[in-house]
Amino acid sequence: MSARTRELFALIPVAILLVAGFTAVFVVRSDEIGDLSLIYGGYFLALCLAAHILLRIRLPNADPYLFPLCALLAAVGLVVLYRIDDALAGKQATVFLLGLVLFALTIIFLRDYHVLERYRYLIALGSIGLLMAPLLPGIGGQATNGAYLSLDFGPLSFQPAELAKIGVVIFLASYLAERRELLSVAARRIAGVTIPPLKHFGPLLVVWGAAMVMLVFIRDLGSSLMFFGAFLAVLYVATARISYVLAGAALFVFGAAFFSSTVPHVQDRVDIWLDPFAANAPEGAGQLQQSLFAQADGGLFGTGLGESLLRLPGPFFPESCTDGFPFCGSILPEPHTDFIYAVIVAELGLFGGCALILIYALIAARGFKTAVMAPDGFSKLLAAGLTAVFALQAFVIIGGVTKVIPLTGVTLPFVSYGGSSVVANLILIALLLLVSDRARRPQPTGSPGSPVVS
Amino acid sequence: MNVPIVRIFAVVLLGFGSLVYFTSKWAVFDADALEEKPENRRPVIEEQQIPRGDIRTVDGVLVAESLPQGRGPNAVFVRRYPEGPLFGHPVGYSFVEVNRTEIELSENDLLVGEENEFETIIDQLRDVPQEGADITLTIDSEAQRIATDGLESAVAANSGAFPGVGGAVVAIEPDTGAVRAMASAPGYDPNTVQNEDEFSRLQTAQGAPLVNRPTQSVYPPGSTMKVVTAAAGLDSGEITPDTVINADSPKEISGVPLQNAGGESFGDITATFALTNSVNTYWAQVGERLGTDTMVEYMKRFGFYADPELDYPGNQMAPSGAINSAGELVEDGFDVGRVAIGQGGEEGQALASALQMAQVAGTVANGGVLMEPTFLQEAKDPDGRTIEELDPEEQNRVISEESAATLTEMMTNVTREGTASDLSVDGVEFAGKTGTAEIDVQEGINQPWFIAFAPAQDPQIAVAATVERCNGCFGADVAGPIATAVMESLLE
Numbered sequence: 001m002s003a004r005t006r007e008l009f010a011l012i013p014v015a016i017l018l019v020a021g022f023t024a025v026f027v028v029r030s031d032e033i034g035d036l037s038l039i040y041g042g043y044f045l046a047l048c049l050a051a052h053i054l055l056r057i058r059l060p061n062a063d064p065y066l067f068p069l070c071a072l073l074a075a076v077g078l079v080v081l082y083r084i085d086d087a088l089a090g091k092q093a094t095v096f097l098l099g100l101v102l103f104a105l106t107i108i109f110l111r112d113y114h115v116l117e118r119y120r121y122l123i124a125l126g127s128i129g130l131l132m133a134p135l136l137p138g139i140g141g142q143a144t145n146g147a148y149l150s151l152d153f154g155p156l157s158f159q160p161a162e163l164a165k166i167g168v169v170i171f172l173a174s175y176l177a178e179r180r181e182l183l184s185v186a187a188r189r190i191a192g193v194t195i196p197p198l199k200h201f202g203p204l205l206v207v208w209g210a211a212m213v214m215l216v217f218i219r220d221l222g223s224s225l226m227f228f229g230a231f232l233a234v235l236y237v238a239t240a241r242i243s244y245v246l247a248g249a250a251l252f253v254f255g256a257a258f259f260s261s262t263v264p265h266v267q268d269r270v271d272i273w274l275d276p277f278a279a280n281a282p283e284g285a286g287q288l289q290q291s292l293f294a295q296a297d298g299g300l301f302g303t304g305l306g307e308s309l310l311r312l313p314g315p316f317f318p319e320s321c322t323d324g325f326p327f328c329g330s331i332l333p334e335p336h337t338d339f340i341y342a343v344i345v346a347e348l349g350l351f352g353g354c355a356l357i358l359i360y361a362l363i364a365a366r367g368f369k370t371a372v373m374a375p376d377g378f379s380k381l382l383a384a385g386l387t388a389v390f391a392l393q394a395f396v397i398i399g400g401v402t403k404v405i406p407l408t409g410v411t412l413p414f415v416s417y418g419g420s421s422v423v424a425n426l427i428l429i430a431l432l433l434l435v436s437d438r439a440r441r442p443q444p445t446g447s448p449g450s451p452v453v454s
Numbered sequence: 455m456n457v458p459i460v461r462i463f464a465v466v467l468l469g470f471g472s473l474v475y476f477t478s479k480w481a482v483f484d485a486d487a488l489e490e491k492p493e494n495r496r497p498v499i500e501e502q503q504i505p506r507g508d509i510r511t512v513d514g515v516l517v518a519e520s521l522p523q524g525r526g527p528n529a530v531f532v533r534r535y536p537e538g539p540l541f542g543h544p545v546g547y548s549f550v551e552v553n554r555t556e557i558e559l560s561e562n563d564l565l566v567g568e569e570n571e572f573e574t575i576i577d578q579l580r581d582v583p584q585e586g587a588d589i590t591l592t593i594d595s596e597a598q599r600i601a602t603d604g605l606e607s608a609v610a611a612n613s614g615a616f617p618g619v620g621g622a623v624v625a626i627e628p629d630t631g632a633v634r635a636m637a638s639a640p641g642y643d644p645n646t647v648q649n650e651d652e653f654s655r656l657q658t659a660q661g662a663p664l665v666n667r668p669t670q671s672v673y674p675p676g677s678t679m680k681v682v683t684a685a686a687g688l689d690s691g692e693i694t695p696d697t698v699i700n701a702d703s704p705k706e707i708s709g710v711p712l713q714n715a716g717g718e719s720f721g722d723i724t725a726t727f728a729l730t731n732s733v734n735t736y737w738a739q740v741g742e743r744l745g746t747d748t749m750v751e752y753m754k755r756f757g758f759y760a761d762p763e764l765d766y767p768g769n770q771m772a773p774s775g776a777i778n779s780a781g782e783l784v785e786d787g788f789d790v791g792r793v794a795i796g797q798g799g800e801e802g803q804a805l806a807s808a809l810q811m812a813q814v815a816g817t818v819a820n821g822g823v824l825m826e827p828t829f830l831q832e833a834k835d836p837d838g839r840t841i842e843e844l845d846p847e848e849q850n851r852v853i854s855e856e857s858a859a860t861l862t863e864m865m866t867n868v869t870r871e872g873t874a875s876d877l878s879v880d881g882v883e884f885a886g887k888t889g890t891a892e893i894d895v896q897e898g899i900n901q902p903w904f905i906a907f908a909p910a911q912d913p914q915i916a917v918a919a920t921v922e923r924c925n926g927c928f929g930a931d932v933a934g935p936i937a938t939a940v941m942e943s944l945l946e
Contacts, residue, residue, distance in 0.1 A: 240457065293489075316502075372456045
């Protein structure tokens with residue numbers, strides 16, 4: 001069976017899940033939602049099929065499971081959004097159209113992704129610019145929960161960090177692919193610790209500095225953890241030196257500890273994380289409390305789709321809520337974005353939550369496998385870096401919602417409502433598929449060293 | 455470069471593992487603790503979305519219902535009590551603002567339709583929303599009204615002299631334990647407590663209207679305690695109805711002289727005569743002959759020294775017994791002669807609730823067997839299936855059938871020719887015992903009691919009634935008429 005046929009079969013569970021989920025939600029809430037909105041599901045499945053046909057034509061050898069796994073996540077997201085508010089599911093399905101257009105453009109116009117290496121400094125500058133843009137007056141958005149994460153263009157809002165994370169990984173992969181020999185060959189050893197030449201290490205200190213700057217100016221611990229984690233992953237793959245990683249992690253922890261005690265917003269987040277039920281917990285502790293309460297409602301199997309308490313009923317609904325549910329008037333704040341994982345655990349239970357985490361783990365497995373199979377240094381670093389940043393993003397937001405780490409405002413990839421996240425992550429997957437297609441392309445017979453991995 | 459990639463994947467899996475661990479912590483292992491956090495409004499809100507079952511009396515009067523506020527799937531249900539103050543006690547209230555009490559609390563699981571896990575899954579599959587069961591109380595609305603009216607007029611007559619004075623009436627079916635009436639004065643209207651200002655006013659109001667006196671307040675039972683002493687004496691073989699004891703006044707009891715009412719000396723009299731005329735010195739001597747251990751043993755058999763086994767919130771019931779000045783139940787070291795006649799001192803004073811004394815009468819009426827008291831006649835689920843039904847349960851055999859029959863005859867003599875001879879119950883022969891606990895001898899302040907059951911030979915109903923304070927009065931003229939009126943209404 002060819003890779004693409006396996007991909008097609010792997011899309012069948014996606015279709016089943018989507019149909020079953022939409023039906024379940026519709027049955028439970030038919031008195032609130034119109035049957036017209038059921039077509040959002042069909043609309044999404046048609047898009048998946050179109051993407052599959054594109055892959056069949058352009059990347060026949062690419063990993064067969066990456067795209068269906070992402071489609072599965074998106075299907076879960078659509079079903080849960082449909083349960084929260086059917087109009088949101090409609091908008092999200094439309095966002096997938098835009099995302100898949102960019103996915104297609106990436107695949108069509110970037111057949112040789114090595115061109116990215118040539119523009120690495122431009123990409124790096126662009127990424128940092130994107131990250132800093134929310135601080136600019138005019139297009140800079142309001143601080144969301146105290147963090148500067150979004151750009152507002154009239155009705156449209158865009159989270160530049162989503163796109164910037166790809167740019168940063170491309171830059172790091174390209175830079176380290178070139179310098180890795182120099183970095184890993186020890187120049188000096190002082191007291192048993194390998195110190196690379198400062199000339200080569202300098203730009204990497206800049207990356208650490210950038211992460212700290214993000215912490216201070218954008219005031220978001222989660223994004224900066226995501227970026228710096230990806231950096232450490234790429235650095236480790238490039239140099240295979242655990243000492244660099246430990247030194248980097250120590251620097252980050254030191255910096256984060258220092259800044260979290262000086263930047264009030266970050267300090268609050270850490271305090272809430274340490275004890276969300278403290279009598280003097282900072283404002284915003286209620287969000288995490290509600291997240292835990294929602295999960296406690298779920299138990300092993302959950303309350304069932306549409307059955308948990310979300311919209312505040314009758315007299316509990318705040319009169320000040322003019323934006324409408326789910327933007328306010330929900331017992332769990334931001335159920336469609338930051339806290340969608342808590343909704344999933346509440347309604348699908350511990351099993352639902354674990355299944356979702358398993359899908360992310362499988363995507364990580366396929367991504368790292370792609371990195372292992374990739375033929376050259378840049379490809380390996382790019383695949384490993386993109387996979388790491390993707391997995392870290394899922395970890396940072398689920399970890400925040402479950403009180404593993406302080407809560408921050410990143411989206412749950414492919415599941416949360418929001419255009420920039422879907423678009424950026426589809427581009428990320430497109431890049432991984434490009435690397436994968438190159439890695440798994442059958443070599444001309446007789447050429448030595450061709451990987452034979454299915 | 456491949457080894458680091460595999461290691462990073464391992465780290466990623468470790469991270470995801472921690473997510474699974476924490477999710478299971480919140481969703482399963484710590485879920486109960488989280489659900490009980492005061493910050494968690496979910497249980498309260500979810501319960502408001504469930505139509506709570508109706509509460510009716512056994513004769514079909516609607517006592518509590520849930521009315522929807524708002525429409526569609528976002529409606530919440532709010533409690534309404536059509537009869538107002540009449541059932542404020544013992545039904546209580548249930549509002550999200552002030553929580554719930556009394557029967558609304560003790561029968562909460564039935565009223566909100568808490569079912570077992572299996573039925574919940576079946577209902578989910580059938581798409582049946584959770585709905586509470588309707589319950590029928592054993593209370594008779596007419597008897598409740600008569601008890602409340604009688605009590606309130608007695609209280610009103612004395613509230614001038616004693617501001618905030620209250621009283622309690624309990625009527626029990628002897629052979630089933632079914633509570634047929636339970637009145638507490640002063641009362642309150644449960645519809646008003648939803649207003650938090652009104653609620654806090656009631657909490658500190660004079661006379662403590664939110665206290666359900668029949669179960670929560672213990673008082674000196676006065677001479678009604680002599681029924682317990684007589685039961686213990688007869689059943690233990692210490693006395694017979696004809697046992698003669700000298701009942702002059704005063705008599706030294708625990709080294710302190712004890713007077714009969716009015717200082718009257720009776721000479722050598724029988725037990726029947728001593729109960730009929732409520733002779734203190736006779737029964738105090740019986741108490742001393744029985745001794746503390748036997749007296750406490752029989753009190754425990756009657757249900758003293760523990761909360762009544764009523765389906766009612768534990769914090770809204772108080773145990774009866776010998777209680778010292780620190781408010782502790784004591785089983786020895788007290789003046790057993792005085793406790794035997796419903797009195798006592800700092801080291802131990804007989805104190806009993808109206809419910810306890812109604813159970814004493816009910817036990818004698820039921821041939822010496824104490825039945826578990828209950829409020830629940832029946833519970834029906836929303837489909838009309840009966841899910842619970844009154845199932846009379848014996849709590850204890852207190853005295854033998856012969857002792858009970860003898861005591862019944864002695865108590866019947868009280869209403870024939872004794873302290874209660876002015877009382878009548880529709881011409882039916884009935885058994886009773888008056889009590890007049892002296893609260894302040896100098897001022898002549900008493901607490902009147904009457905316990906009774908009727909008809910004497912085929913008892914249908916047992917009653918205890920008490921009013922907290924009156925001046926220069928007796929059990930037979932203040933508490934007696936309330937008790938007989940309640941019995942009359944329940945014998946019809």
